[in-house]
Amino acid sequence: MIREPLIFEISxxxxxxxxxxxxxxxxxxxxxxDIPSREEIDxxxxxxxxxxxxxxxxxxxxxxxxDLGFYPLGSCTMKYNPKINEKLASTxxxxxxxxxxxxxxxxxxLKILKITEELLMNITGMDAYTLQPSAGAQGELVGMLLIxxxxxxxxxxxxxxxxxDSAHGTNPSSAHVCGYRVQEIKSNExxxxxxxxxxxxxxxxxxALMVTNPNTLGIFxxxxxxxxxxxxxxxxxxYMDGANMNxxxxxxxxxDMGVDVIHLNLHKTFSTPHGGGGPGSGPxxxxxxxxxxxxxxxxxxxxxxxxxxxxxxxSIGRVRGFHGNFLVNLKAMVYILSLGPGGLKEIxxxxxxxxxxxxxxxxxxxxxxxxxxxxxxxxxxxxIQKKDGINNIDIAKRLIDYDVHPPTMSFPLxxxxxxxxxxxxxxxxxxxxxxxxxxxxxxxxxxxxxxxLKNAPHVSYVRRLDETSAARNSVLRWHKNRxxxxxxx
Amino acid sequence: xxxxxxxxxDRKEMxxxxxxxxxxxxxxxxxxxxxxxxxxxxxxxxxxxELARKIEEIANQNSYHHFLSFLGAGAYxxxxxxxxxxxxxxxxxxxxxxxxxxxxxxxxxxxxxxxxTLICQLTGMDIANASLYDGASGAAEAALMAHRLKSRSKIxxxxxxxxxxxxxxxxxxxxxxxxxxxxxxxxxxxxxxxxLNKKLDEDTSAVLIQSPNFFGVIEQxxxxxxxxxxxxxxxxxxxxxxxxxxxxxxxxxxxxxIVTGEGQxxxxxxxxxxxxxxxxxxxxxxxxxxxxxxxxxxxxxxxxRGFVLTLSTREQHIRRExxxxxxxxxxxxxxxxxxxxxxxxxxxxxxxxxxxNLQKAxxxxxxxxxxxxxxxxxxxxxxxxxxxxxxxxxxxxxxxLQEKGIIGGLSFEDSYPELANCVLVCVTESHTKExxxxxxxxxxxxCQ
Numbered sequence: 001m002i003r004e005p006l007i008f009e010i011s012x013x014x015x016x017x018x019x020x021x022x023x024x025x026x027x028x029x030x031x032x033x034d035i036p037s038r039e040e041i042d043x044x045x046x047x048x049x050x051x052x053x054x055x056x057x058x059x060x061x062x063x064x065x066x067d068l069g070f071y072p073l074g075s076c077t078m079k080y081n082p083k084i085n086e087k088l089a090s091t092x093x094x095x096x097x098x099x100x101x102x103x104x105x106x107x108x109x110l111k112i113l114k115i116t117e118e119l120l121m122n123i124t125g126m127d128a129y130t131l132q133p134s135a136g137a138q139g140e141l142v143g144m145l146l147i148x149x150x151x152x153x154x155x156x157x158x159x160x161x162x163x164x165d166s167a168h169g170t171n172p173s174s175a176h177v178c179g180y181r182v183q184e185i186k187s188n189e190x191x192x193x194x195x196x197x198x199x200x201x202x203x204x205x206x207x208a209l210m211v212t213n214p215n216t217l218g219i220f221x222x223x224x225x226x227x228x229x230x231x232x233x234x235x236x237x238x239y240m241d242g243a244n245m246n247x248x249x250x251x252x253x254x255x256d257m258g259v260d261v262i263h264l265n266l267h268k269t270f271s272t273p274h275g276g277g278g279p280g281s282g283p284x285x286x287x288x289x290x291x292x293x294x295x296x297x298x299x300x301x302x303x304x305x306x307x308x309x310x311x312x313x314x315s316i317g318r319v320r321g322f323h324g325n326f327l328v329n330l331k332a333m334v335y336i337l338s339l340g341p342g343g344l345k346e347i348x349x350x351x352x353x354x355x356x357x358x359x360x361x362x363x364x365x366x367x368x369x370x371x372x373x374x375x376x377x378x379x380x381x382x383x384i385q386k387k388d389g390i391n392n393i394d395i396a397k398r399l400i401d402y403d404v405h406p407p408t409m410s411f412p413l414x415x416x417x418x419x420x421x422x423x424x425x426x427x428x429x430x431x432x433x434x435x436x437x438x439x440x441x442x443x444x445x446x447x448x449x450x451x452x453l454k455n456a457p458h459v460s461y462v463r464r465l466d467e468t469s470a471a472r473n474s475v476l477r478w479h480k481n482r483x484x485x486x487x488x489x
Numbered sequence: 490x491x492x493x494x495x496x497x498x499d500r501k502e503m504x505x506x507x508x509x510x511x512x513x514x515x516x517x518x519x520x521x522x523x524x525x526x527x528x529x530x531x532x533x534x535x536x537x538x539e540l541a542r543k544i545e546e547i548a549n550q551n552s553y554h555h556f557l558s559f560l561g562a563g564a565y566x567x568x569x570x571x572x573x574x575x576x577x578x579x580x581x582x583x584x585x586x587x588x589x590x591x592x593x594x595x596x597x598x599x600x601x602x603x604x605x606t607l608i609c610q611l612t613g614m615d616i617a618n619a620s621l622y623d624g625a626s627g628a629a630e631a632a633l634m635a636h637r638l639k640s641r642s643k644i645x646x647x648x649x650x651x652x653x654x655x656x657x658x659x660x661x662x663x664x665x666x667x668x669x670x671x672x673x674x675x676x677x678x679x680x681x682x683x684x685l686n687k688k689l690d691e692d693t694s695a696v697l698i699q700s701p702n703f704f705g706v707i708e709q710x711x712x713x714x715x716x717x718x719x720x721x722x723x724x725x726x727x728x729x730x731x732x733x734x735x736x737x738x739x740x741x742x743x744x745x746x747i748v749t750g751e752g753q754x755x756x757x758x759x760x761x762x763x764x765x766x767x768x769x770x771x772x773x774x775x776x777x778x779x780x781x782x783x784x785x786x787x788x789x790x791x792x793x794r795g796f797v798l799t800l801s802t803r804e805q806h807i808r809r810e811x812x813x814x815x816x817x818x819x820x821x822x823x824x825x826x827x828x829x830x831x832x833x834x835x836x837x838x839x840x841x842x843x844x845x846n847l848q849k850a851x852x853x854x855x856x857x858x859x860x861x862x863x864x865x866x867x868x869x870x871x872x873x874x875x876x877x878x879x880x881x882x883x884x885x886x887x888x889x890l891q892e893k894g895i896i897g898g899l900s901f902e903d904s905y906p907e908l909a910n911c912v913l914v915c916v917t918e919s920h921t922k923e924x925x926x927x928x929x930x931x932x933x934x935x936c937q
Contacts, residue, residue, distance in 0.1 A: 275822030322762025
C-alpha cells in the first residue's frame with residue numbers, strides 16, 4: 001500500500017487548494033491597528049486540490065469499515081448504515097437551516113425533531129424525550145442530572161449511584177461528573193445483577209441504579225422488574241443504559257420494566273454512521289415524573305405550530321448549544337420510518353439469531369465464562385488459548401489478517417481477556433461463516449503456530465504498533481523543526 | 490425497506506445449528522409479562538421513493554433558506570468547498586468507529602493527528618484533542634478542567650461569552666463545589682477590566698473569556714491573561730468563530746492556558762445546530778487533566794511510522810469514575826471535514842477568508858452607521874459581527890426587512906434584556922457587495 005506522508009510534509013510555499021471570489025468591497029485600512037494580529041499561521045499547509053484529494057483518498061484506504069466487511073465490535077452495534085439516510089440528511093432545506101432562525105421559518109426542522117421524539121417514545125415506552133445529548137455519555141450525564149434535580153426537589157439529592165461491575169466505563173464516569181460516589185454491584189454466577197448484593201447496598205443514600213439491559217455480556221436481566229422494585233422501594237431511580245437496545249426492539253419496552261430514565265445511542269441501534277468516532281446522538285427518555293427537569297429547549301406543539309420552550313423553571317438547563325445533533329436525529333428518523341413495526345422487530349430477531357449462531361459455532365473453541373443464554377452479543381475469553389501463551393489481543397490482531405475487524409476487548413472487566421462479539425442483524429450467513437472459520441483457524445494456530453498470532457497482523461498497512469512508547473514519548477502533533485529524517489522513518 | 494442479508498434457507502440452517510426450531514426460543518430470558526403482545530405503534534414501512542417524498546414535504550415547511558440572512562451568533566454561513574462533501578462522504582470515513590484497532594484505522598488516526606496539529610497551529614498551543622461535542626460543551630469541559638487543575642472555589646465567566654455556552658457551563662458545574670461568577674462588559678463591549686480586577690482573587694481557578702466575543706468584539710487577551718496569571722489563575726479563551734484566527738494573533742501567544750471553541754465554520758453546514766465540532770487545546774504541562782481522545786505518533790514492529798490513540802489512562806474506559814471526562818464518542822467525522830477544509834484553504838486561503846470577513850463586516854458597519862436612527866452599541870473593534878442599537882422598535886424593522894426577504898440579525902431581547910432594541914449582525918464572505926447594499930438600502934427605508 002502507498003505510504004502517505006503527513007500533509008505538512010508535502011506542503012510547498014505558494015500553493016493553493018481553493019480560491020475565494022475577489023473581495024468586492026473597498027478595503028478599509030488599519031482596522032486591526034491596535035489589535036495583535038498575525039501575518040500567517042505558522043506551519044499551516046499549502047497544497048493543491050489534487051494533492052488534498054489524493055491525500056484523503058489514500059488515507060481512506062487505510063481504514064477498515066462496515067462498508068468493507070464484518071465489524072463485530074461488541075456493544076457498538078456496527079450495523080450497515082443505509083445510504084438513503086445520508087441522502088435525505090443532505091436535503092438543502094435542512095442543511096441551510098440556521099439554529100437561531102425564528103420558529104416560523106424552521107417548522108420543517110422542528111417537525112423532524114418532534115416526530116423523532118414520538119417514534120422513540122413508542123419504541124421504548126417512555127413518556128418524553130430530549131434529543132439534545134450529543135452521544136451516549138452525554139445522555140448518561142443528562143439522565144443523572146435529571147435524577148439529581150428531582151431528588152433535590154424532594155429534599156435530598158443523595159450520595160451514591162449503584163453500578164454493576166459489568167458496566168461500560170462511561171457509567172461510573174458520568175455519575176461522578178454529576179457529583180455522585182459510585183458503588184459497584186457484584187454480578188452473580190449467571191453474569192447478571194446479584195439481587196442480594198443490590199438489596200444490601202440499596203439504602204436511602206442511593207440516588208439511582210445504572211443498569212445496562214441486556215448487559216455487556218449480552219444477557220437479559222431477567223429480574224429487571226424485581227430490581228426496579230427494590231430500587232423504587234427505597235426512593236431511588238432506575239437508569240437504563242440503552243447501548244444494547246438492538247437486542248430488544250419490538251420485543252419489549254424499557255418503559256414496562258420499571259426504568260425511569262434511558263438513553264439510546266442512535267449511532268448504534270438506529271444505524272446512523274459512527275463516523276470514525278462520532279457524531280453520535282444520545283436521546284434521553286423519561287417517565288412523566290422526570291419530564292419537568294428535561295434540558296431546554298423543549299419542542300411543543302400548539303394549534304399545529306411547533307414552538308421552542310426555554311422557560312422551564314425546573315429544567316436542569318442547557319447541555320449543549322442549539323438543538324442537538326440535528327442531522328443525526330434526522331437519519332435515525334428516516335431509518336425507523338423505512339423499517340416500520342415489522343422491520344424493527346426483525347432487527348432484534350436477526351441480531352440475536354446471528355449472535356447465537358456464532359456463539360454455538362465457537363463454543364468448543366473458545367471459553368465462555370457464563371453459560372447463561374445471551375441475546376445480541378456474546379463474550380468469549382482467551383482462557384483456553386492462554387495455555388499456549390496467547391491472549392485476546394493476539395487473537396484480535398490475527399483476525400485482521402482474515403479481513404475481519406476485531407471484537408471489543410476493553411470490557412466487561414469481569415471477563416479477563418474478553419472477546420465481546422456483536423454481529424448485528426445486517427450480516428450475511430456467508431460473512432458469519434467466514435468469521436467463524438477464521439476464529440476456528442486461529443484457535444488451531446494458537447496451538448500449532450502461536451508465533452503467527454504473536455506477530456500478527458501480517459498484511460495490514462502497519463503491523464503491531466508500540467502503544468507504550470506512544471504514551472511515553474507523547475508526540476501529539478507535527479513540528480516543522482523536527483529532524484526530517486526522524487519524520488521520514 | 491429491509492437491511493437483512495439472510496435468506497429463509499440461511500435462517501433454517503442457523504436455527505438447526507443452534508438446535509432450536511424458532512427464533513422465539515432465543516428470547517426466553519425475557520419474562521412473558523414484559524414481552525410486547527402487539528406490534529410497535531410506528532407507521533408502516535416506507536420505500537425509498539415514499540421516504541423521499543415524505544422528507545421533501547417536511548423540508549418544504551422550512552423557509553429560512555429563501556432569505557438573505559445576517560444571522561451568526563455561534564453558527565456561521567461560510568463557503569464549503571465541494572471537495573469537503575465529496576471526500577467526507579466516503580464509506581471508509583463514515584462507517585468505521587473510534588480507532589480502537591490502530592493497525593486497521595491508520596486513515597482516521599493520521600487525520601486526527603493532522604487535525605490536532607492544525608488546531609495547535611491556529612491556537613498557538615502545544616496539544617489539542619481529537620474533538621469534543623461542540624463549542625458550548627467545550628467551554629464547560631474547559632471550566633471543569635481548570636477546576637481540577639486549581640481546585641479553588643470559583644471560576645469567572647465573562648458575560649460577553651455566548652449565552653448558550655454560559656448556560657452549559659452552569660449545567661455542567663451545578664453539582665460541584667464551585668461557584669460561577671460573571672464578569673461585566675464595558676462600553677466598548679469588552680471584558681470590564683475593573684470588574685475583573687475586583688472579582689479575580691485567590692479563590693479563582695480560572696477566567697473564561699471569548700474572543701471575538703458574543704458581541705463580535707475582539708478582546709484584549711494579553712491584558713486579561715496577564716492579570717489572570719498575576720493572581721495564579723488559569724486563562725481560558727473560547728473561540729466561537731475560528732475563521733478569526735486566520736488573521737488574529739493566536740491566543741496561545743497572548744497568554745492563554747487553555748483554548749476551546751466551535752469548529753462549525755470549517756466545512757460544516759448550519760444544519761439547524763448540529764452536528765458541529767468542539768475543539769480544545771492546552772499547554773503541555775496540563776496534559777494529565779486534558780479531556781477527550783488524543784492521537785499520538787509511534788512505530789510498528791518494523792520501525793514504520795504509525796498513529797495510535799494515546800494517554801488513555803486519563804479516559805473513562807480505563808480510569809472509570811476518576812477519568813478527566815466522561816466523553817467517549819466525540820465528533821470525529823466533523824473533525825475530518827474541518828481538517829479537509831483547513832488543508833484545502835491552507836495558509837493563504839484561511840488568511841484571505843479571515844480578511845474578507847473582516848473587510849465585509851466593516852464595510853457594512855460603515856454604511857449602516859451612516860443611517861439616522863441606528864448606532865453601534867459598542868466601540869470595541871469587531872471581527873465579522875457587530876451590535877446595532879435602533880431608535881425605532883426592532884420588531885417593526887424586522888417585519889419590514891422580512892417582507893423584503895431579509896433576516897437582519899439576532900435580537901438580544903431574551904439573552905441580554907439590558908440591551909433592549911439591540912441586534913447582532915453577522916457578515917461573512919458569503920455576502921456579496923450587492924447583498925450588503927440591498928440590506929443597507931432596506932434598513933434605511935425601515936428607519937425613515
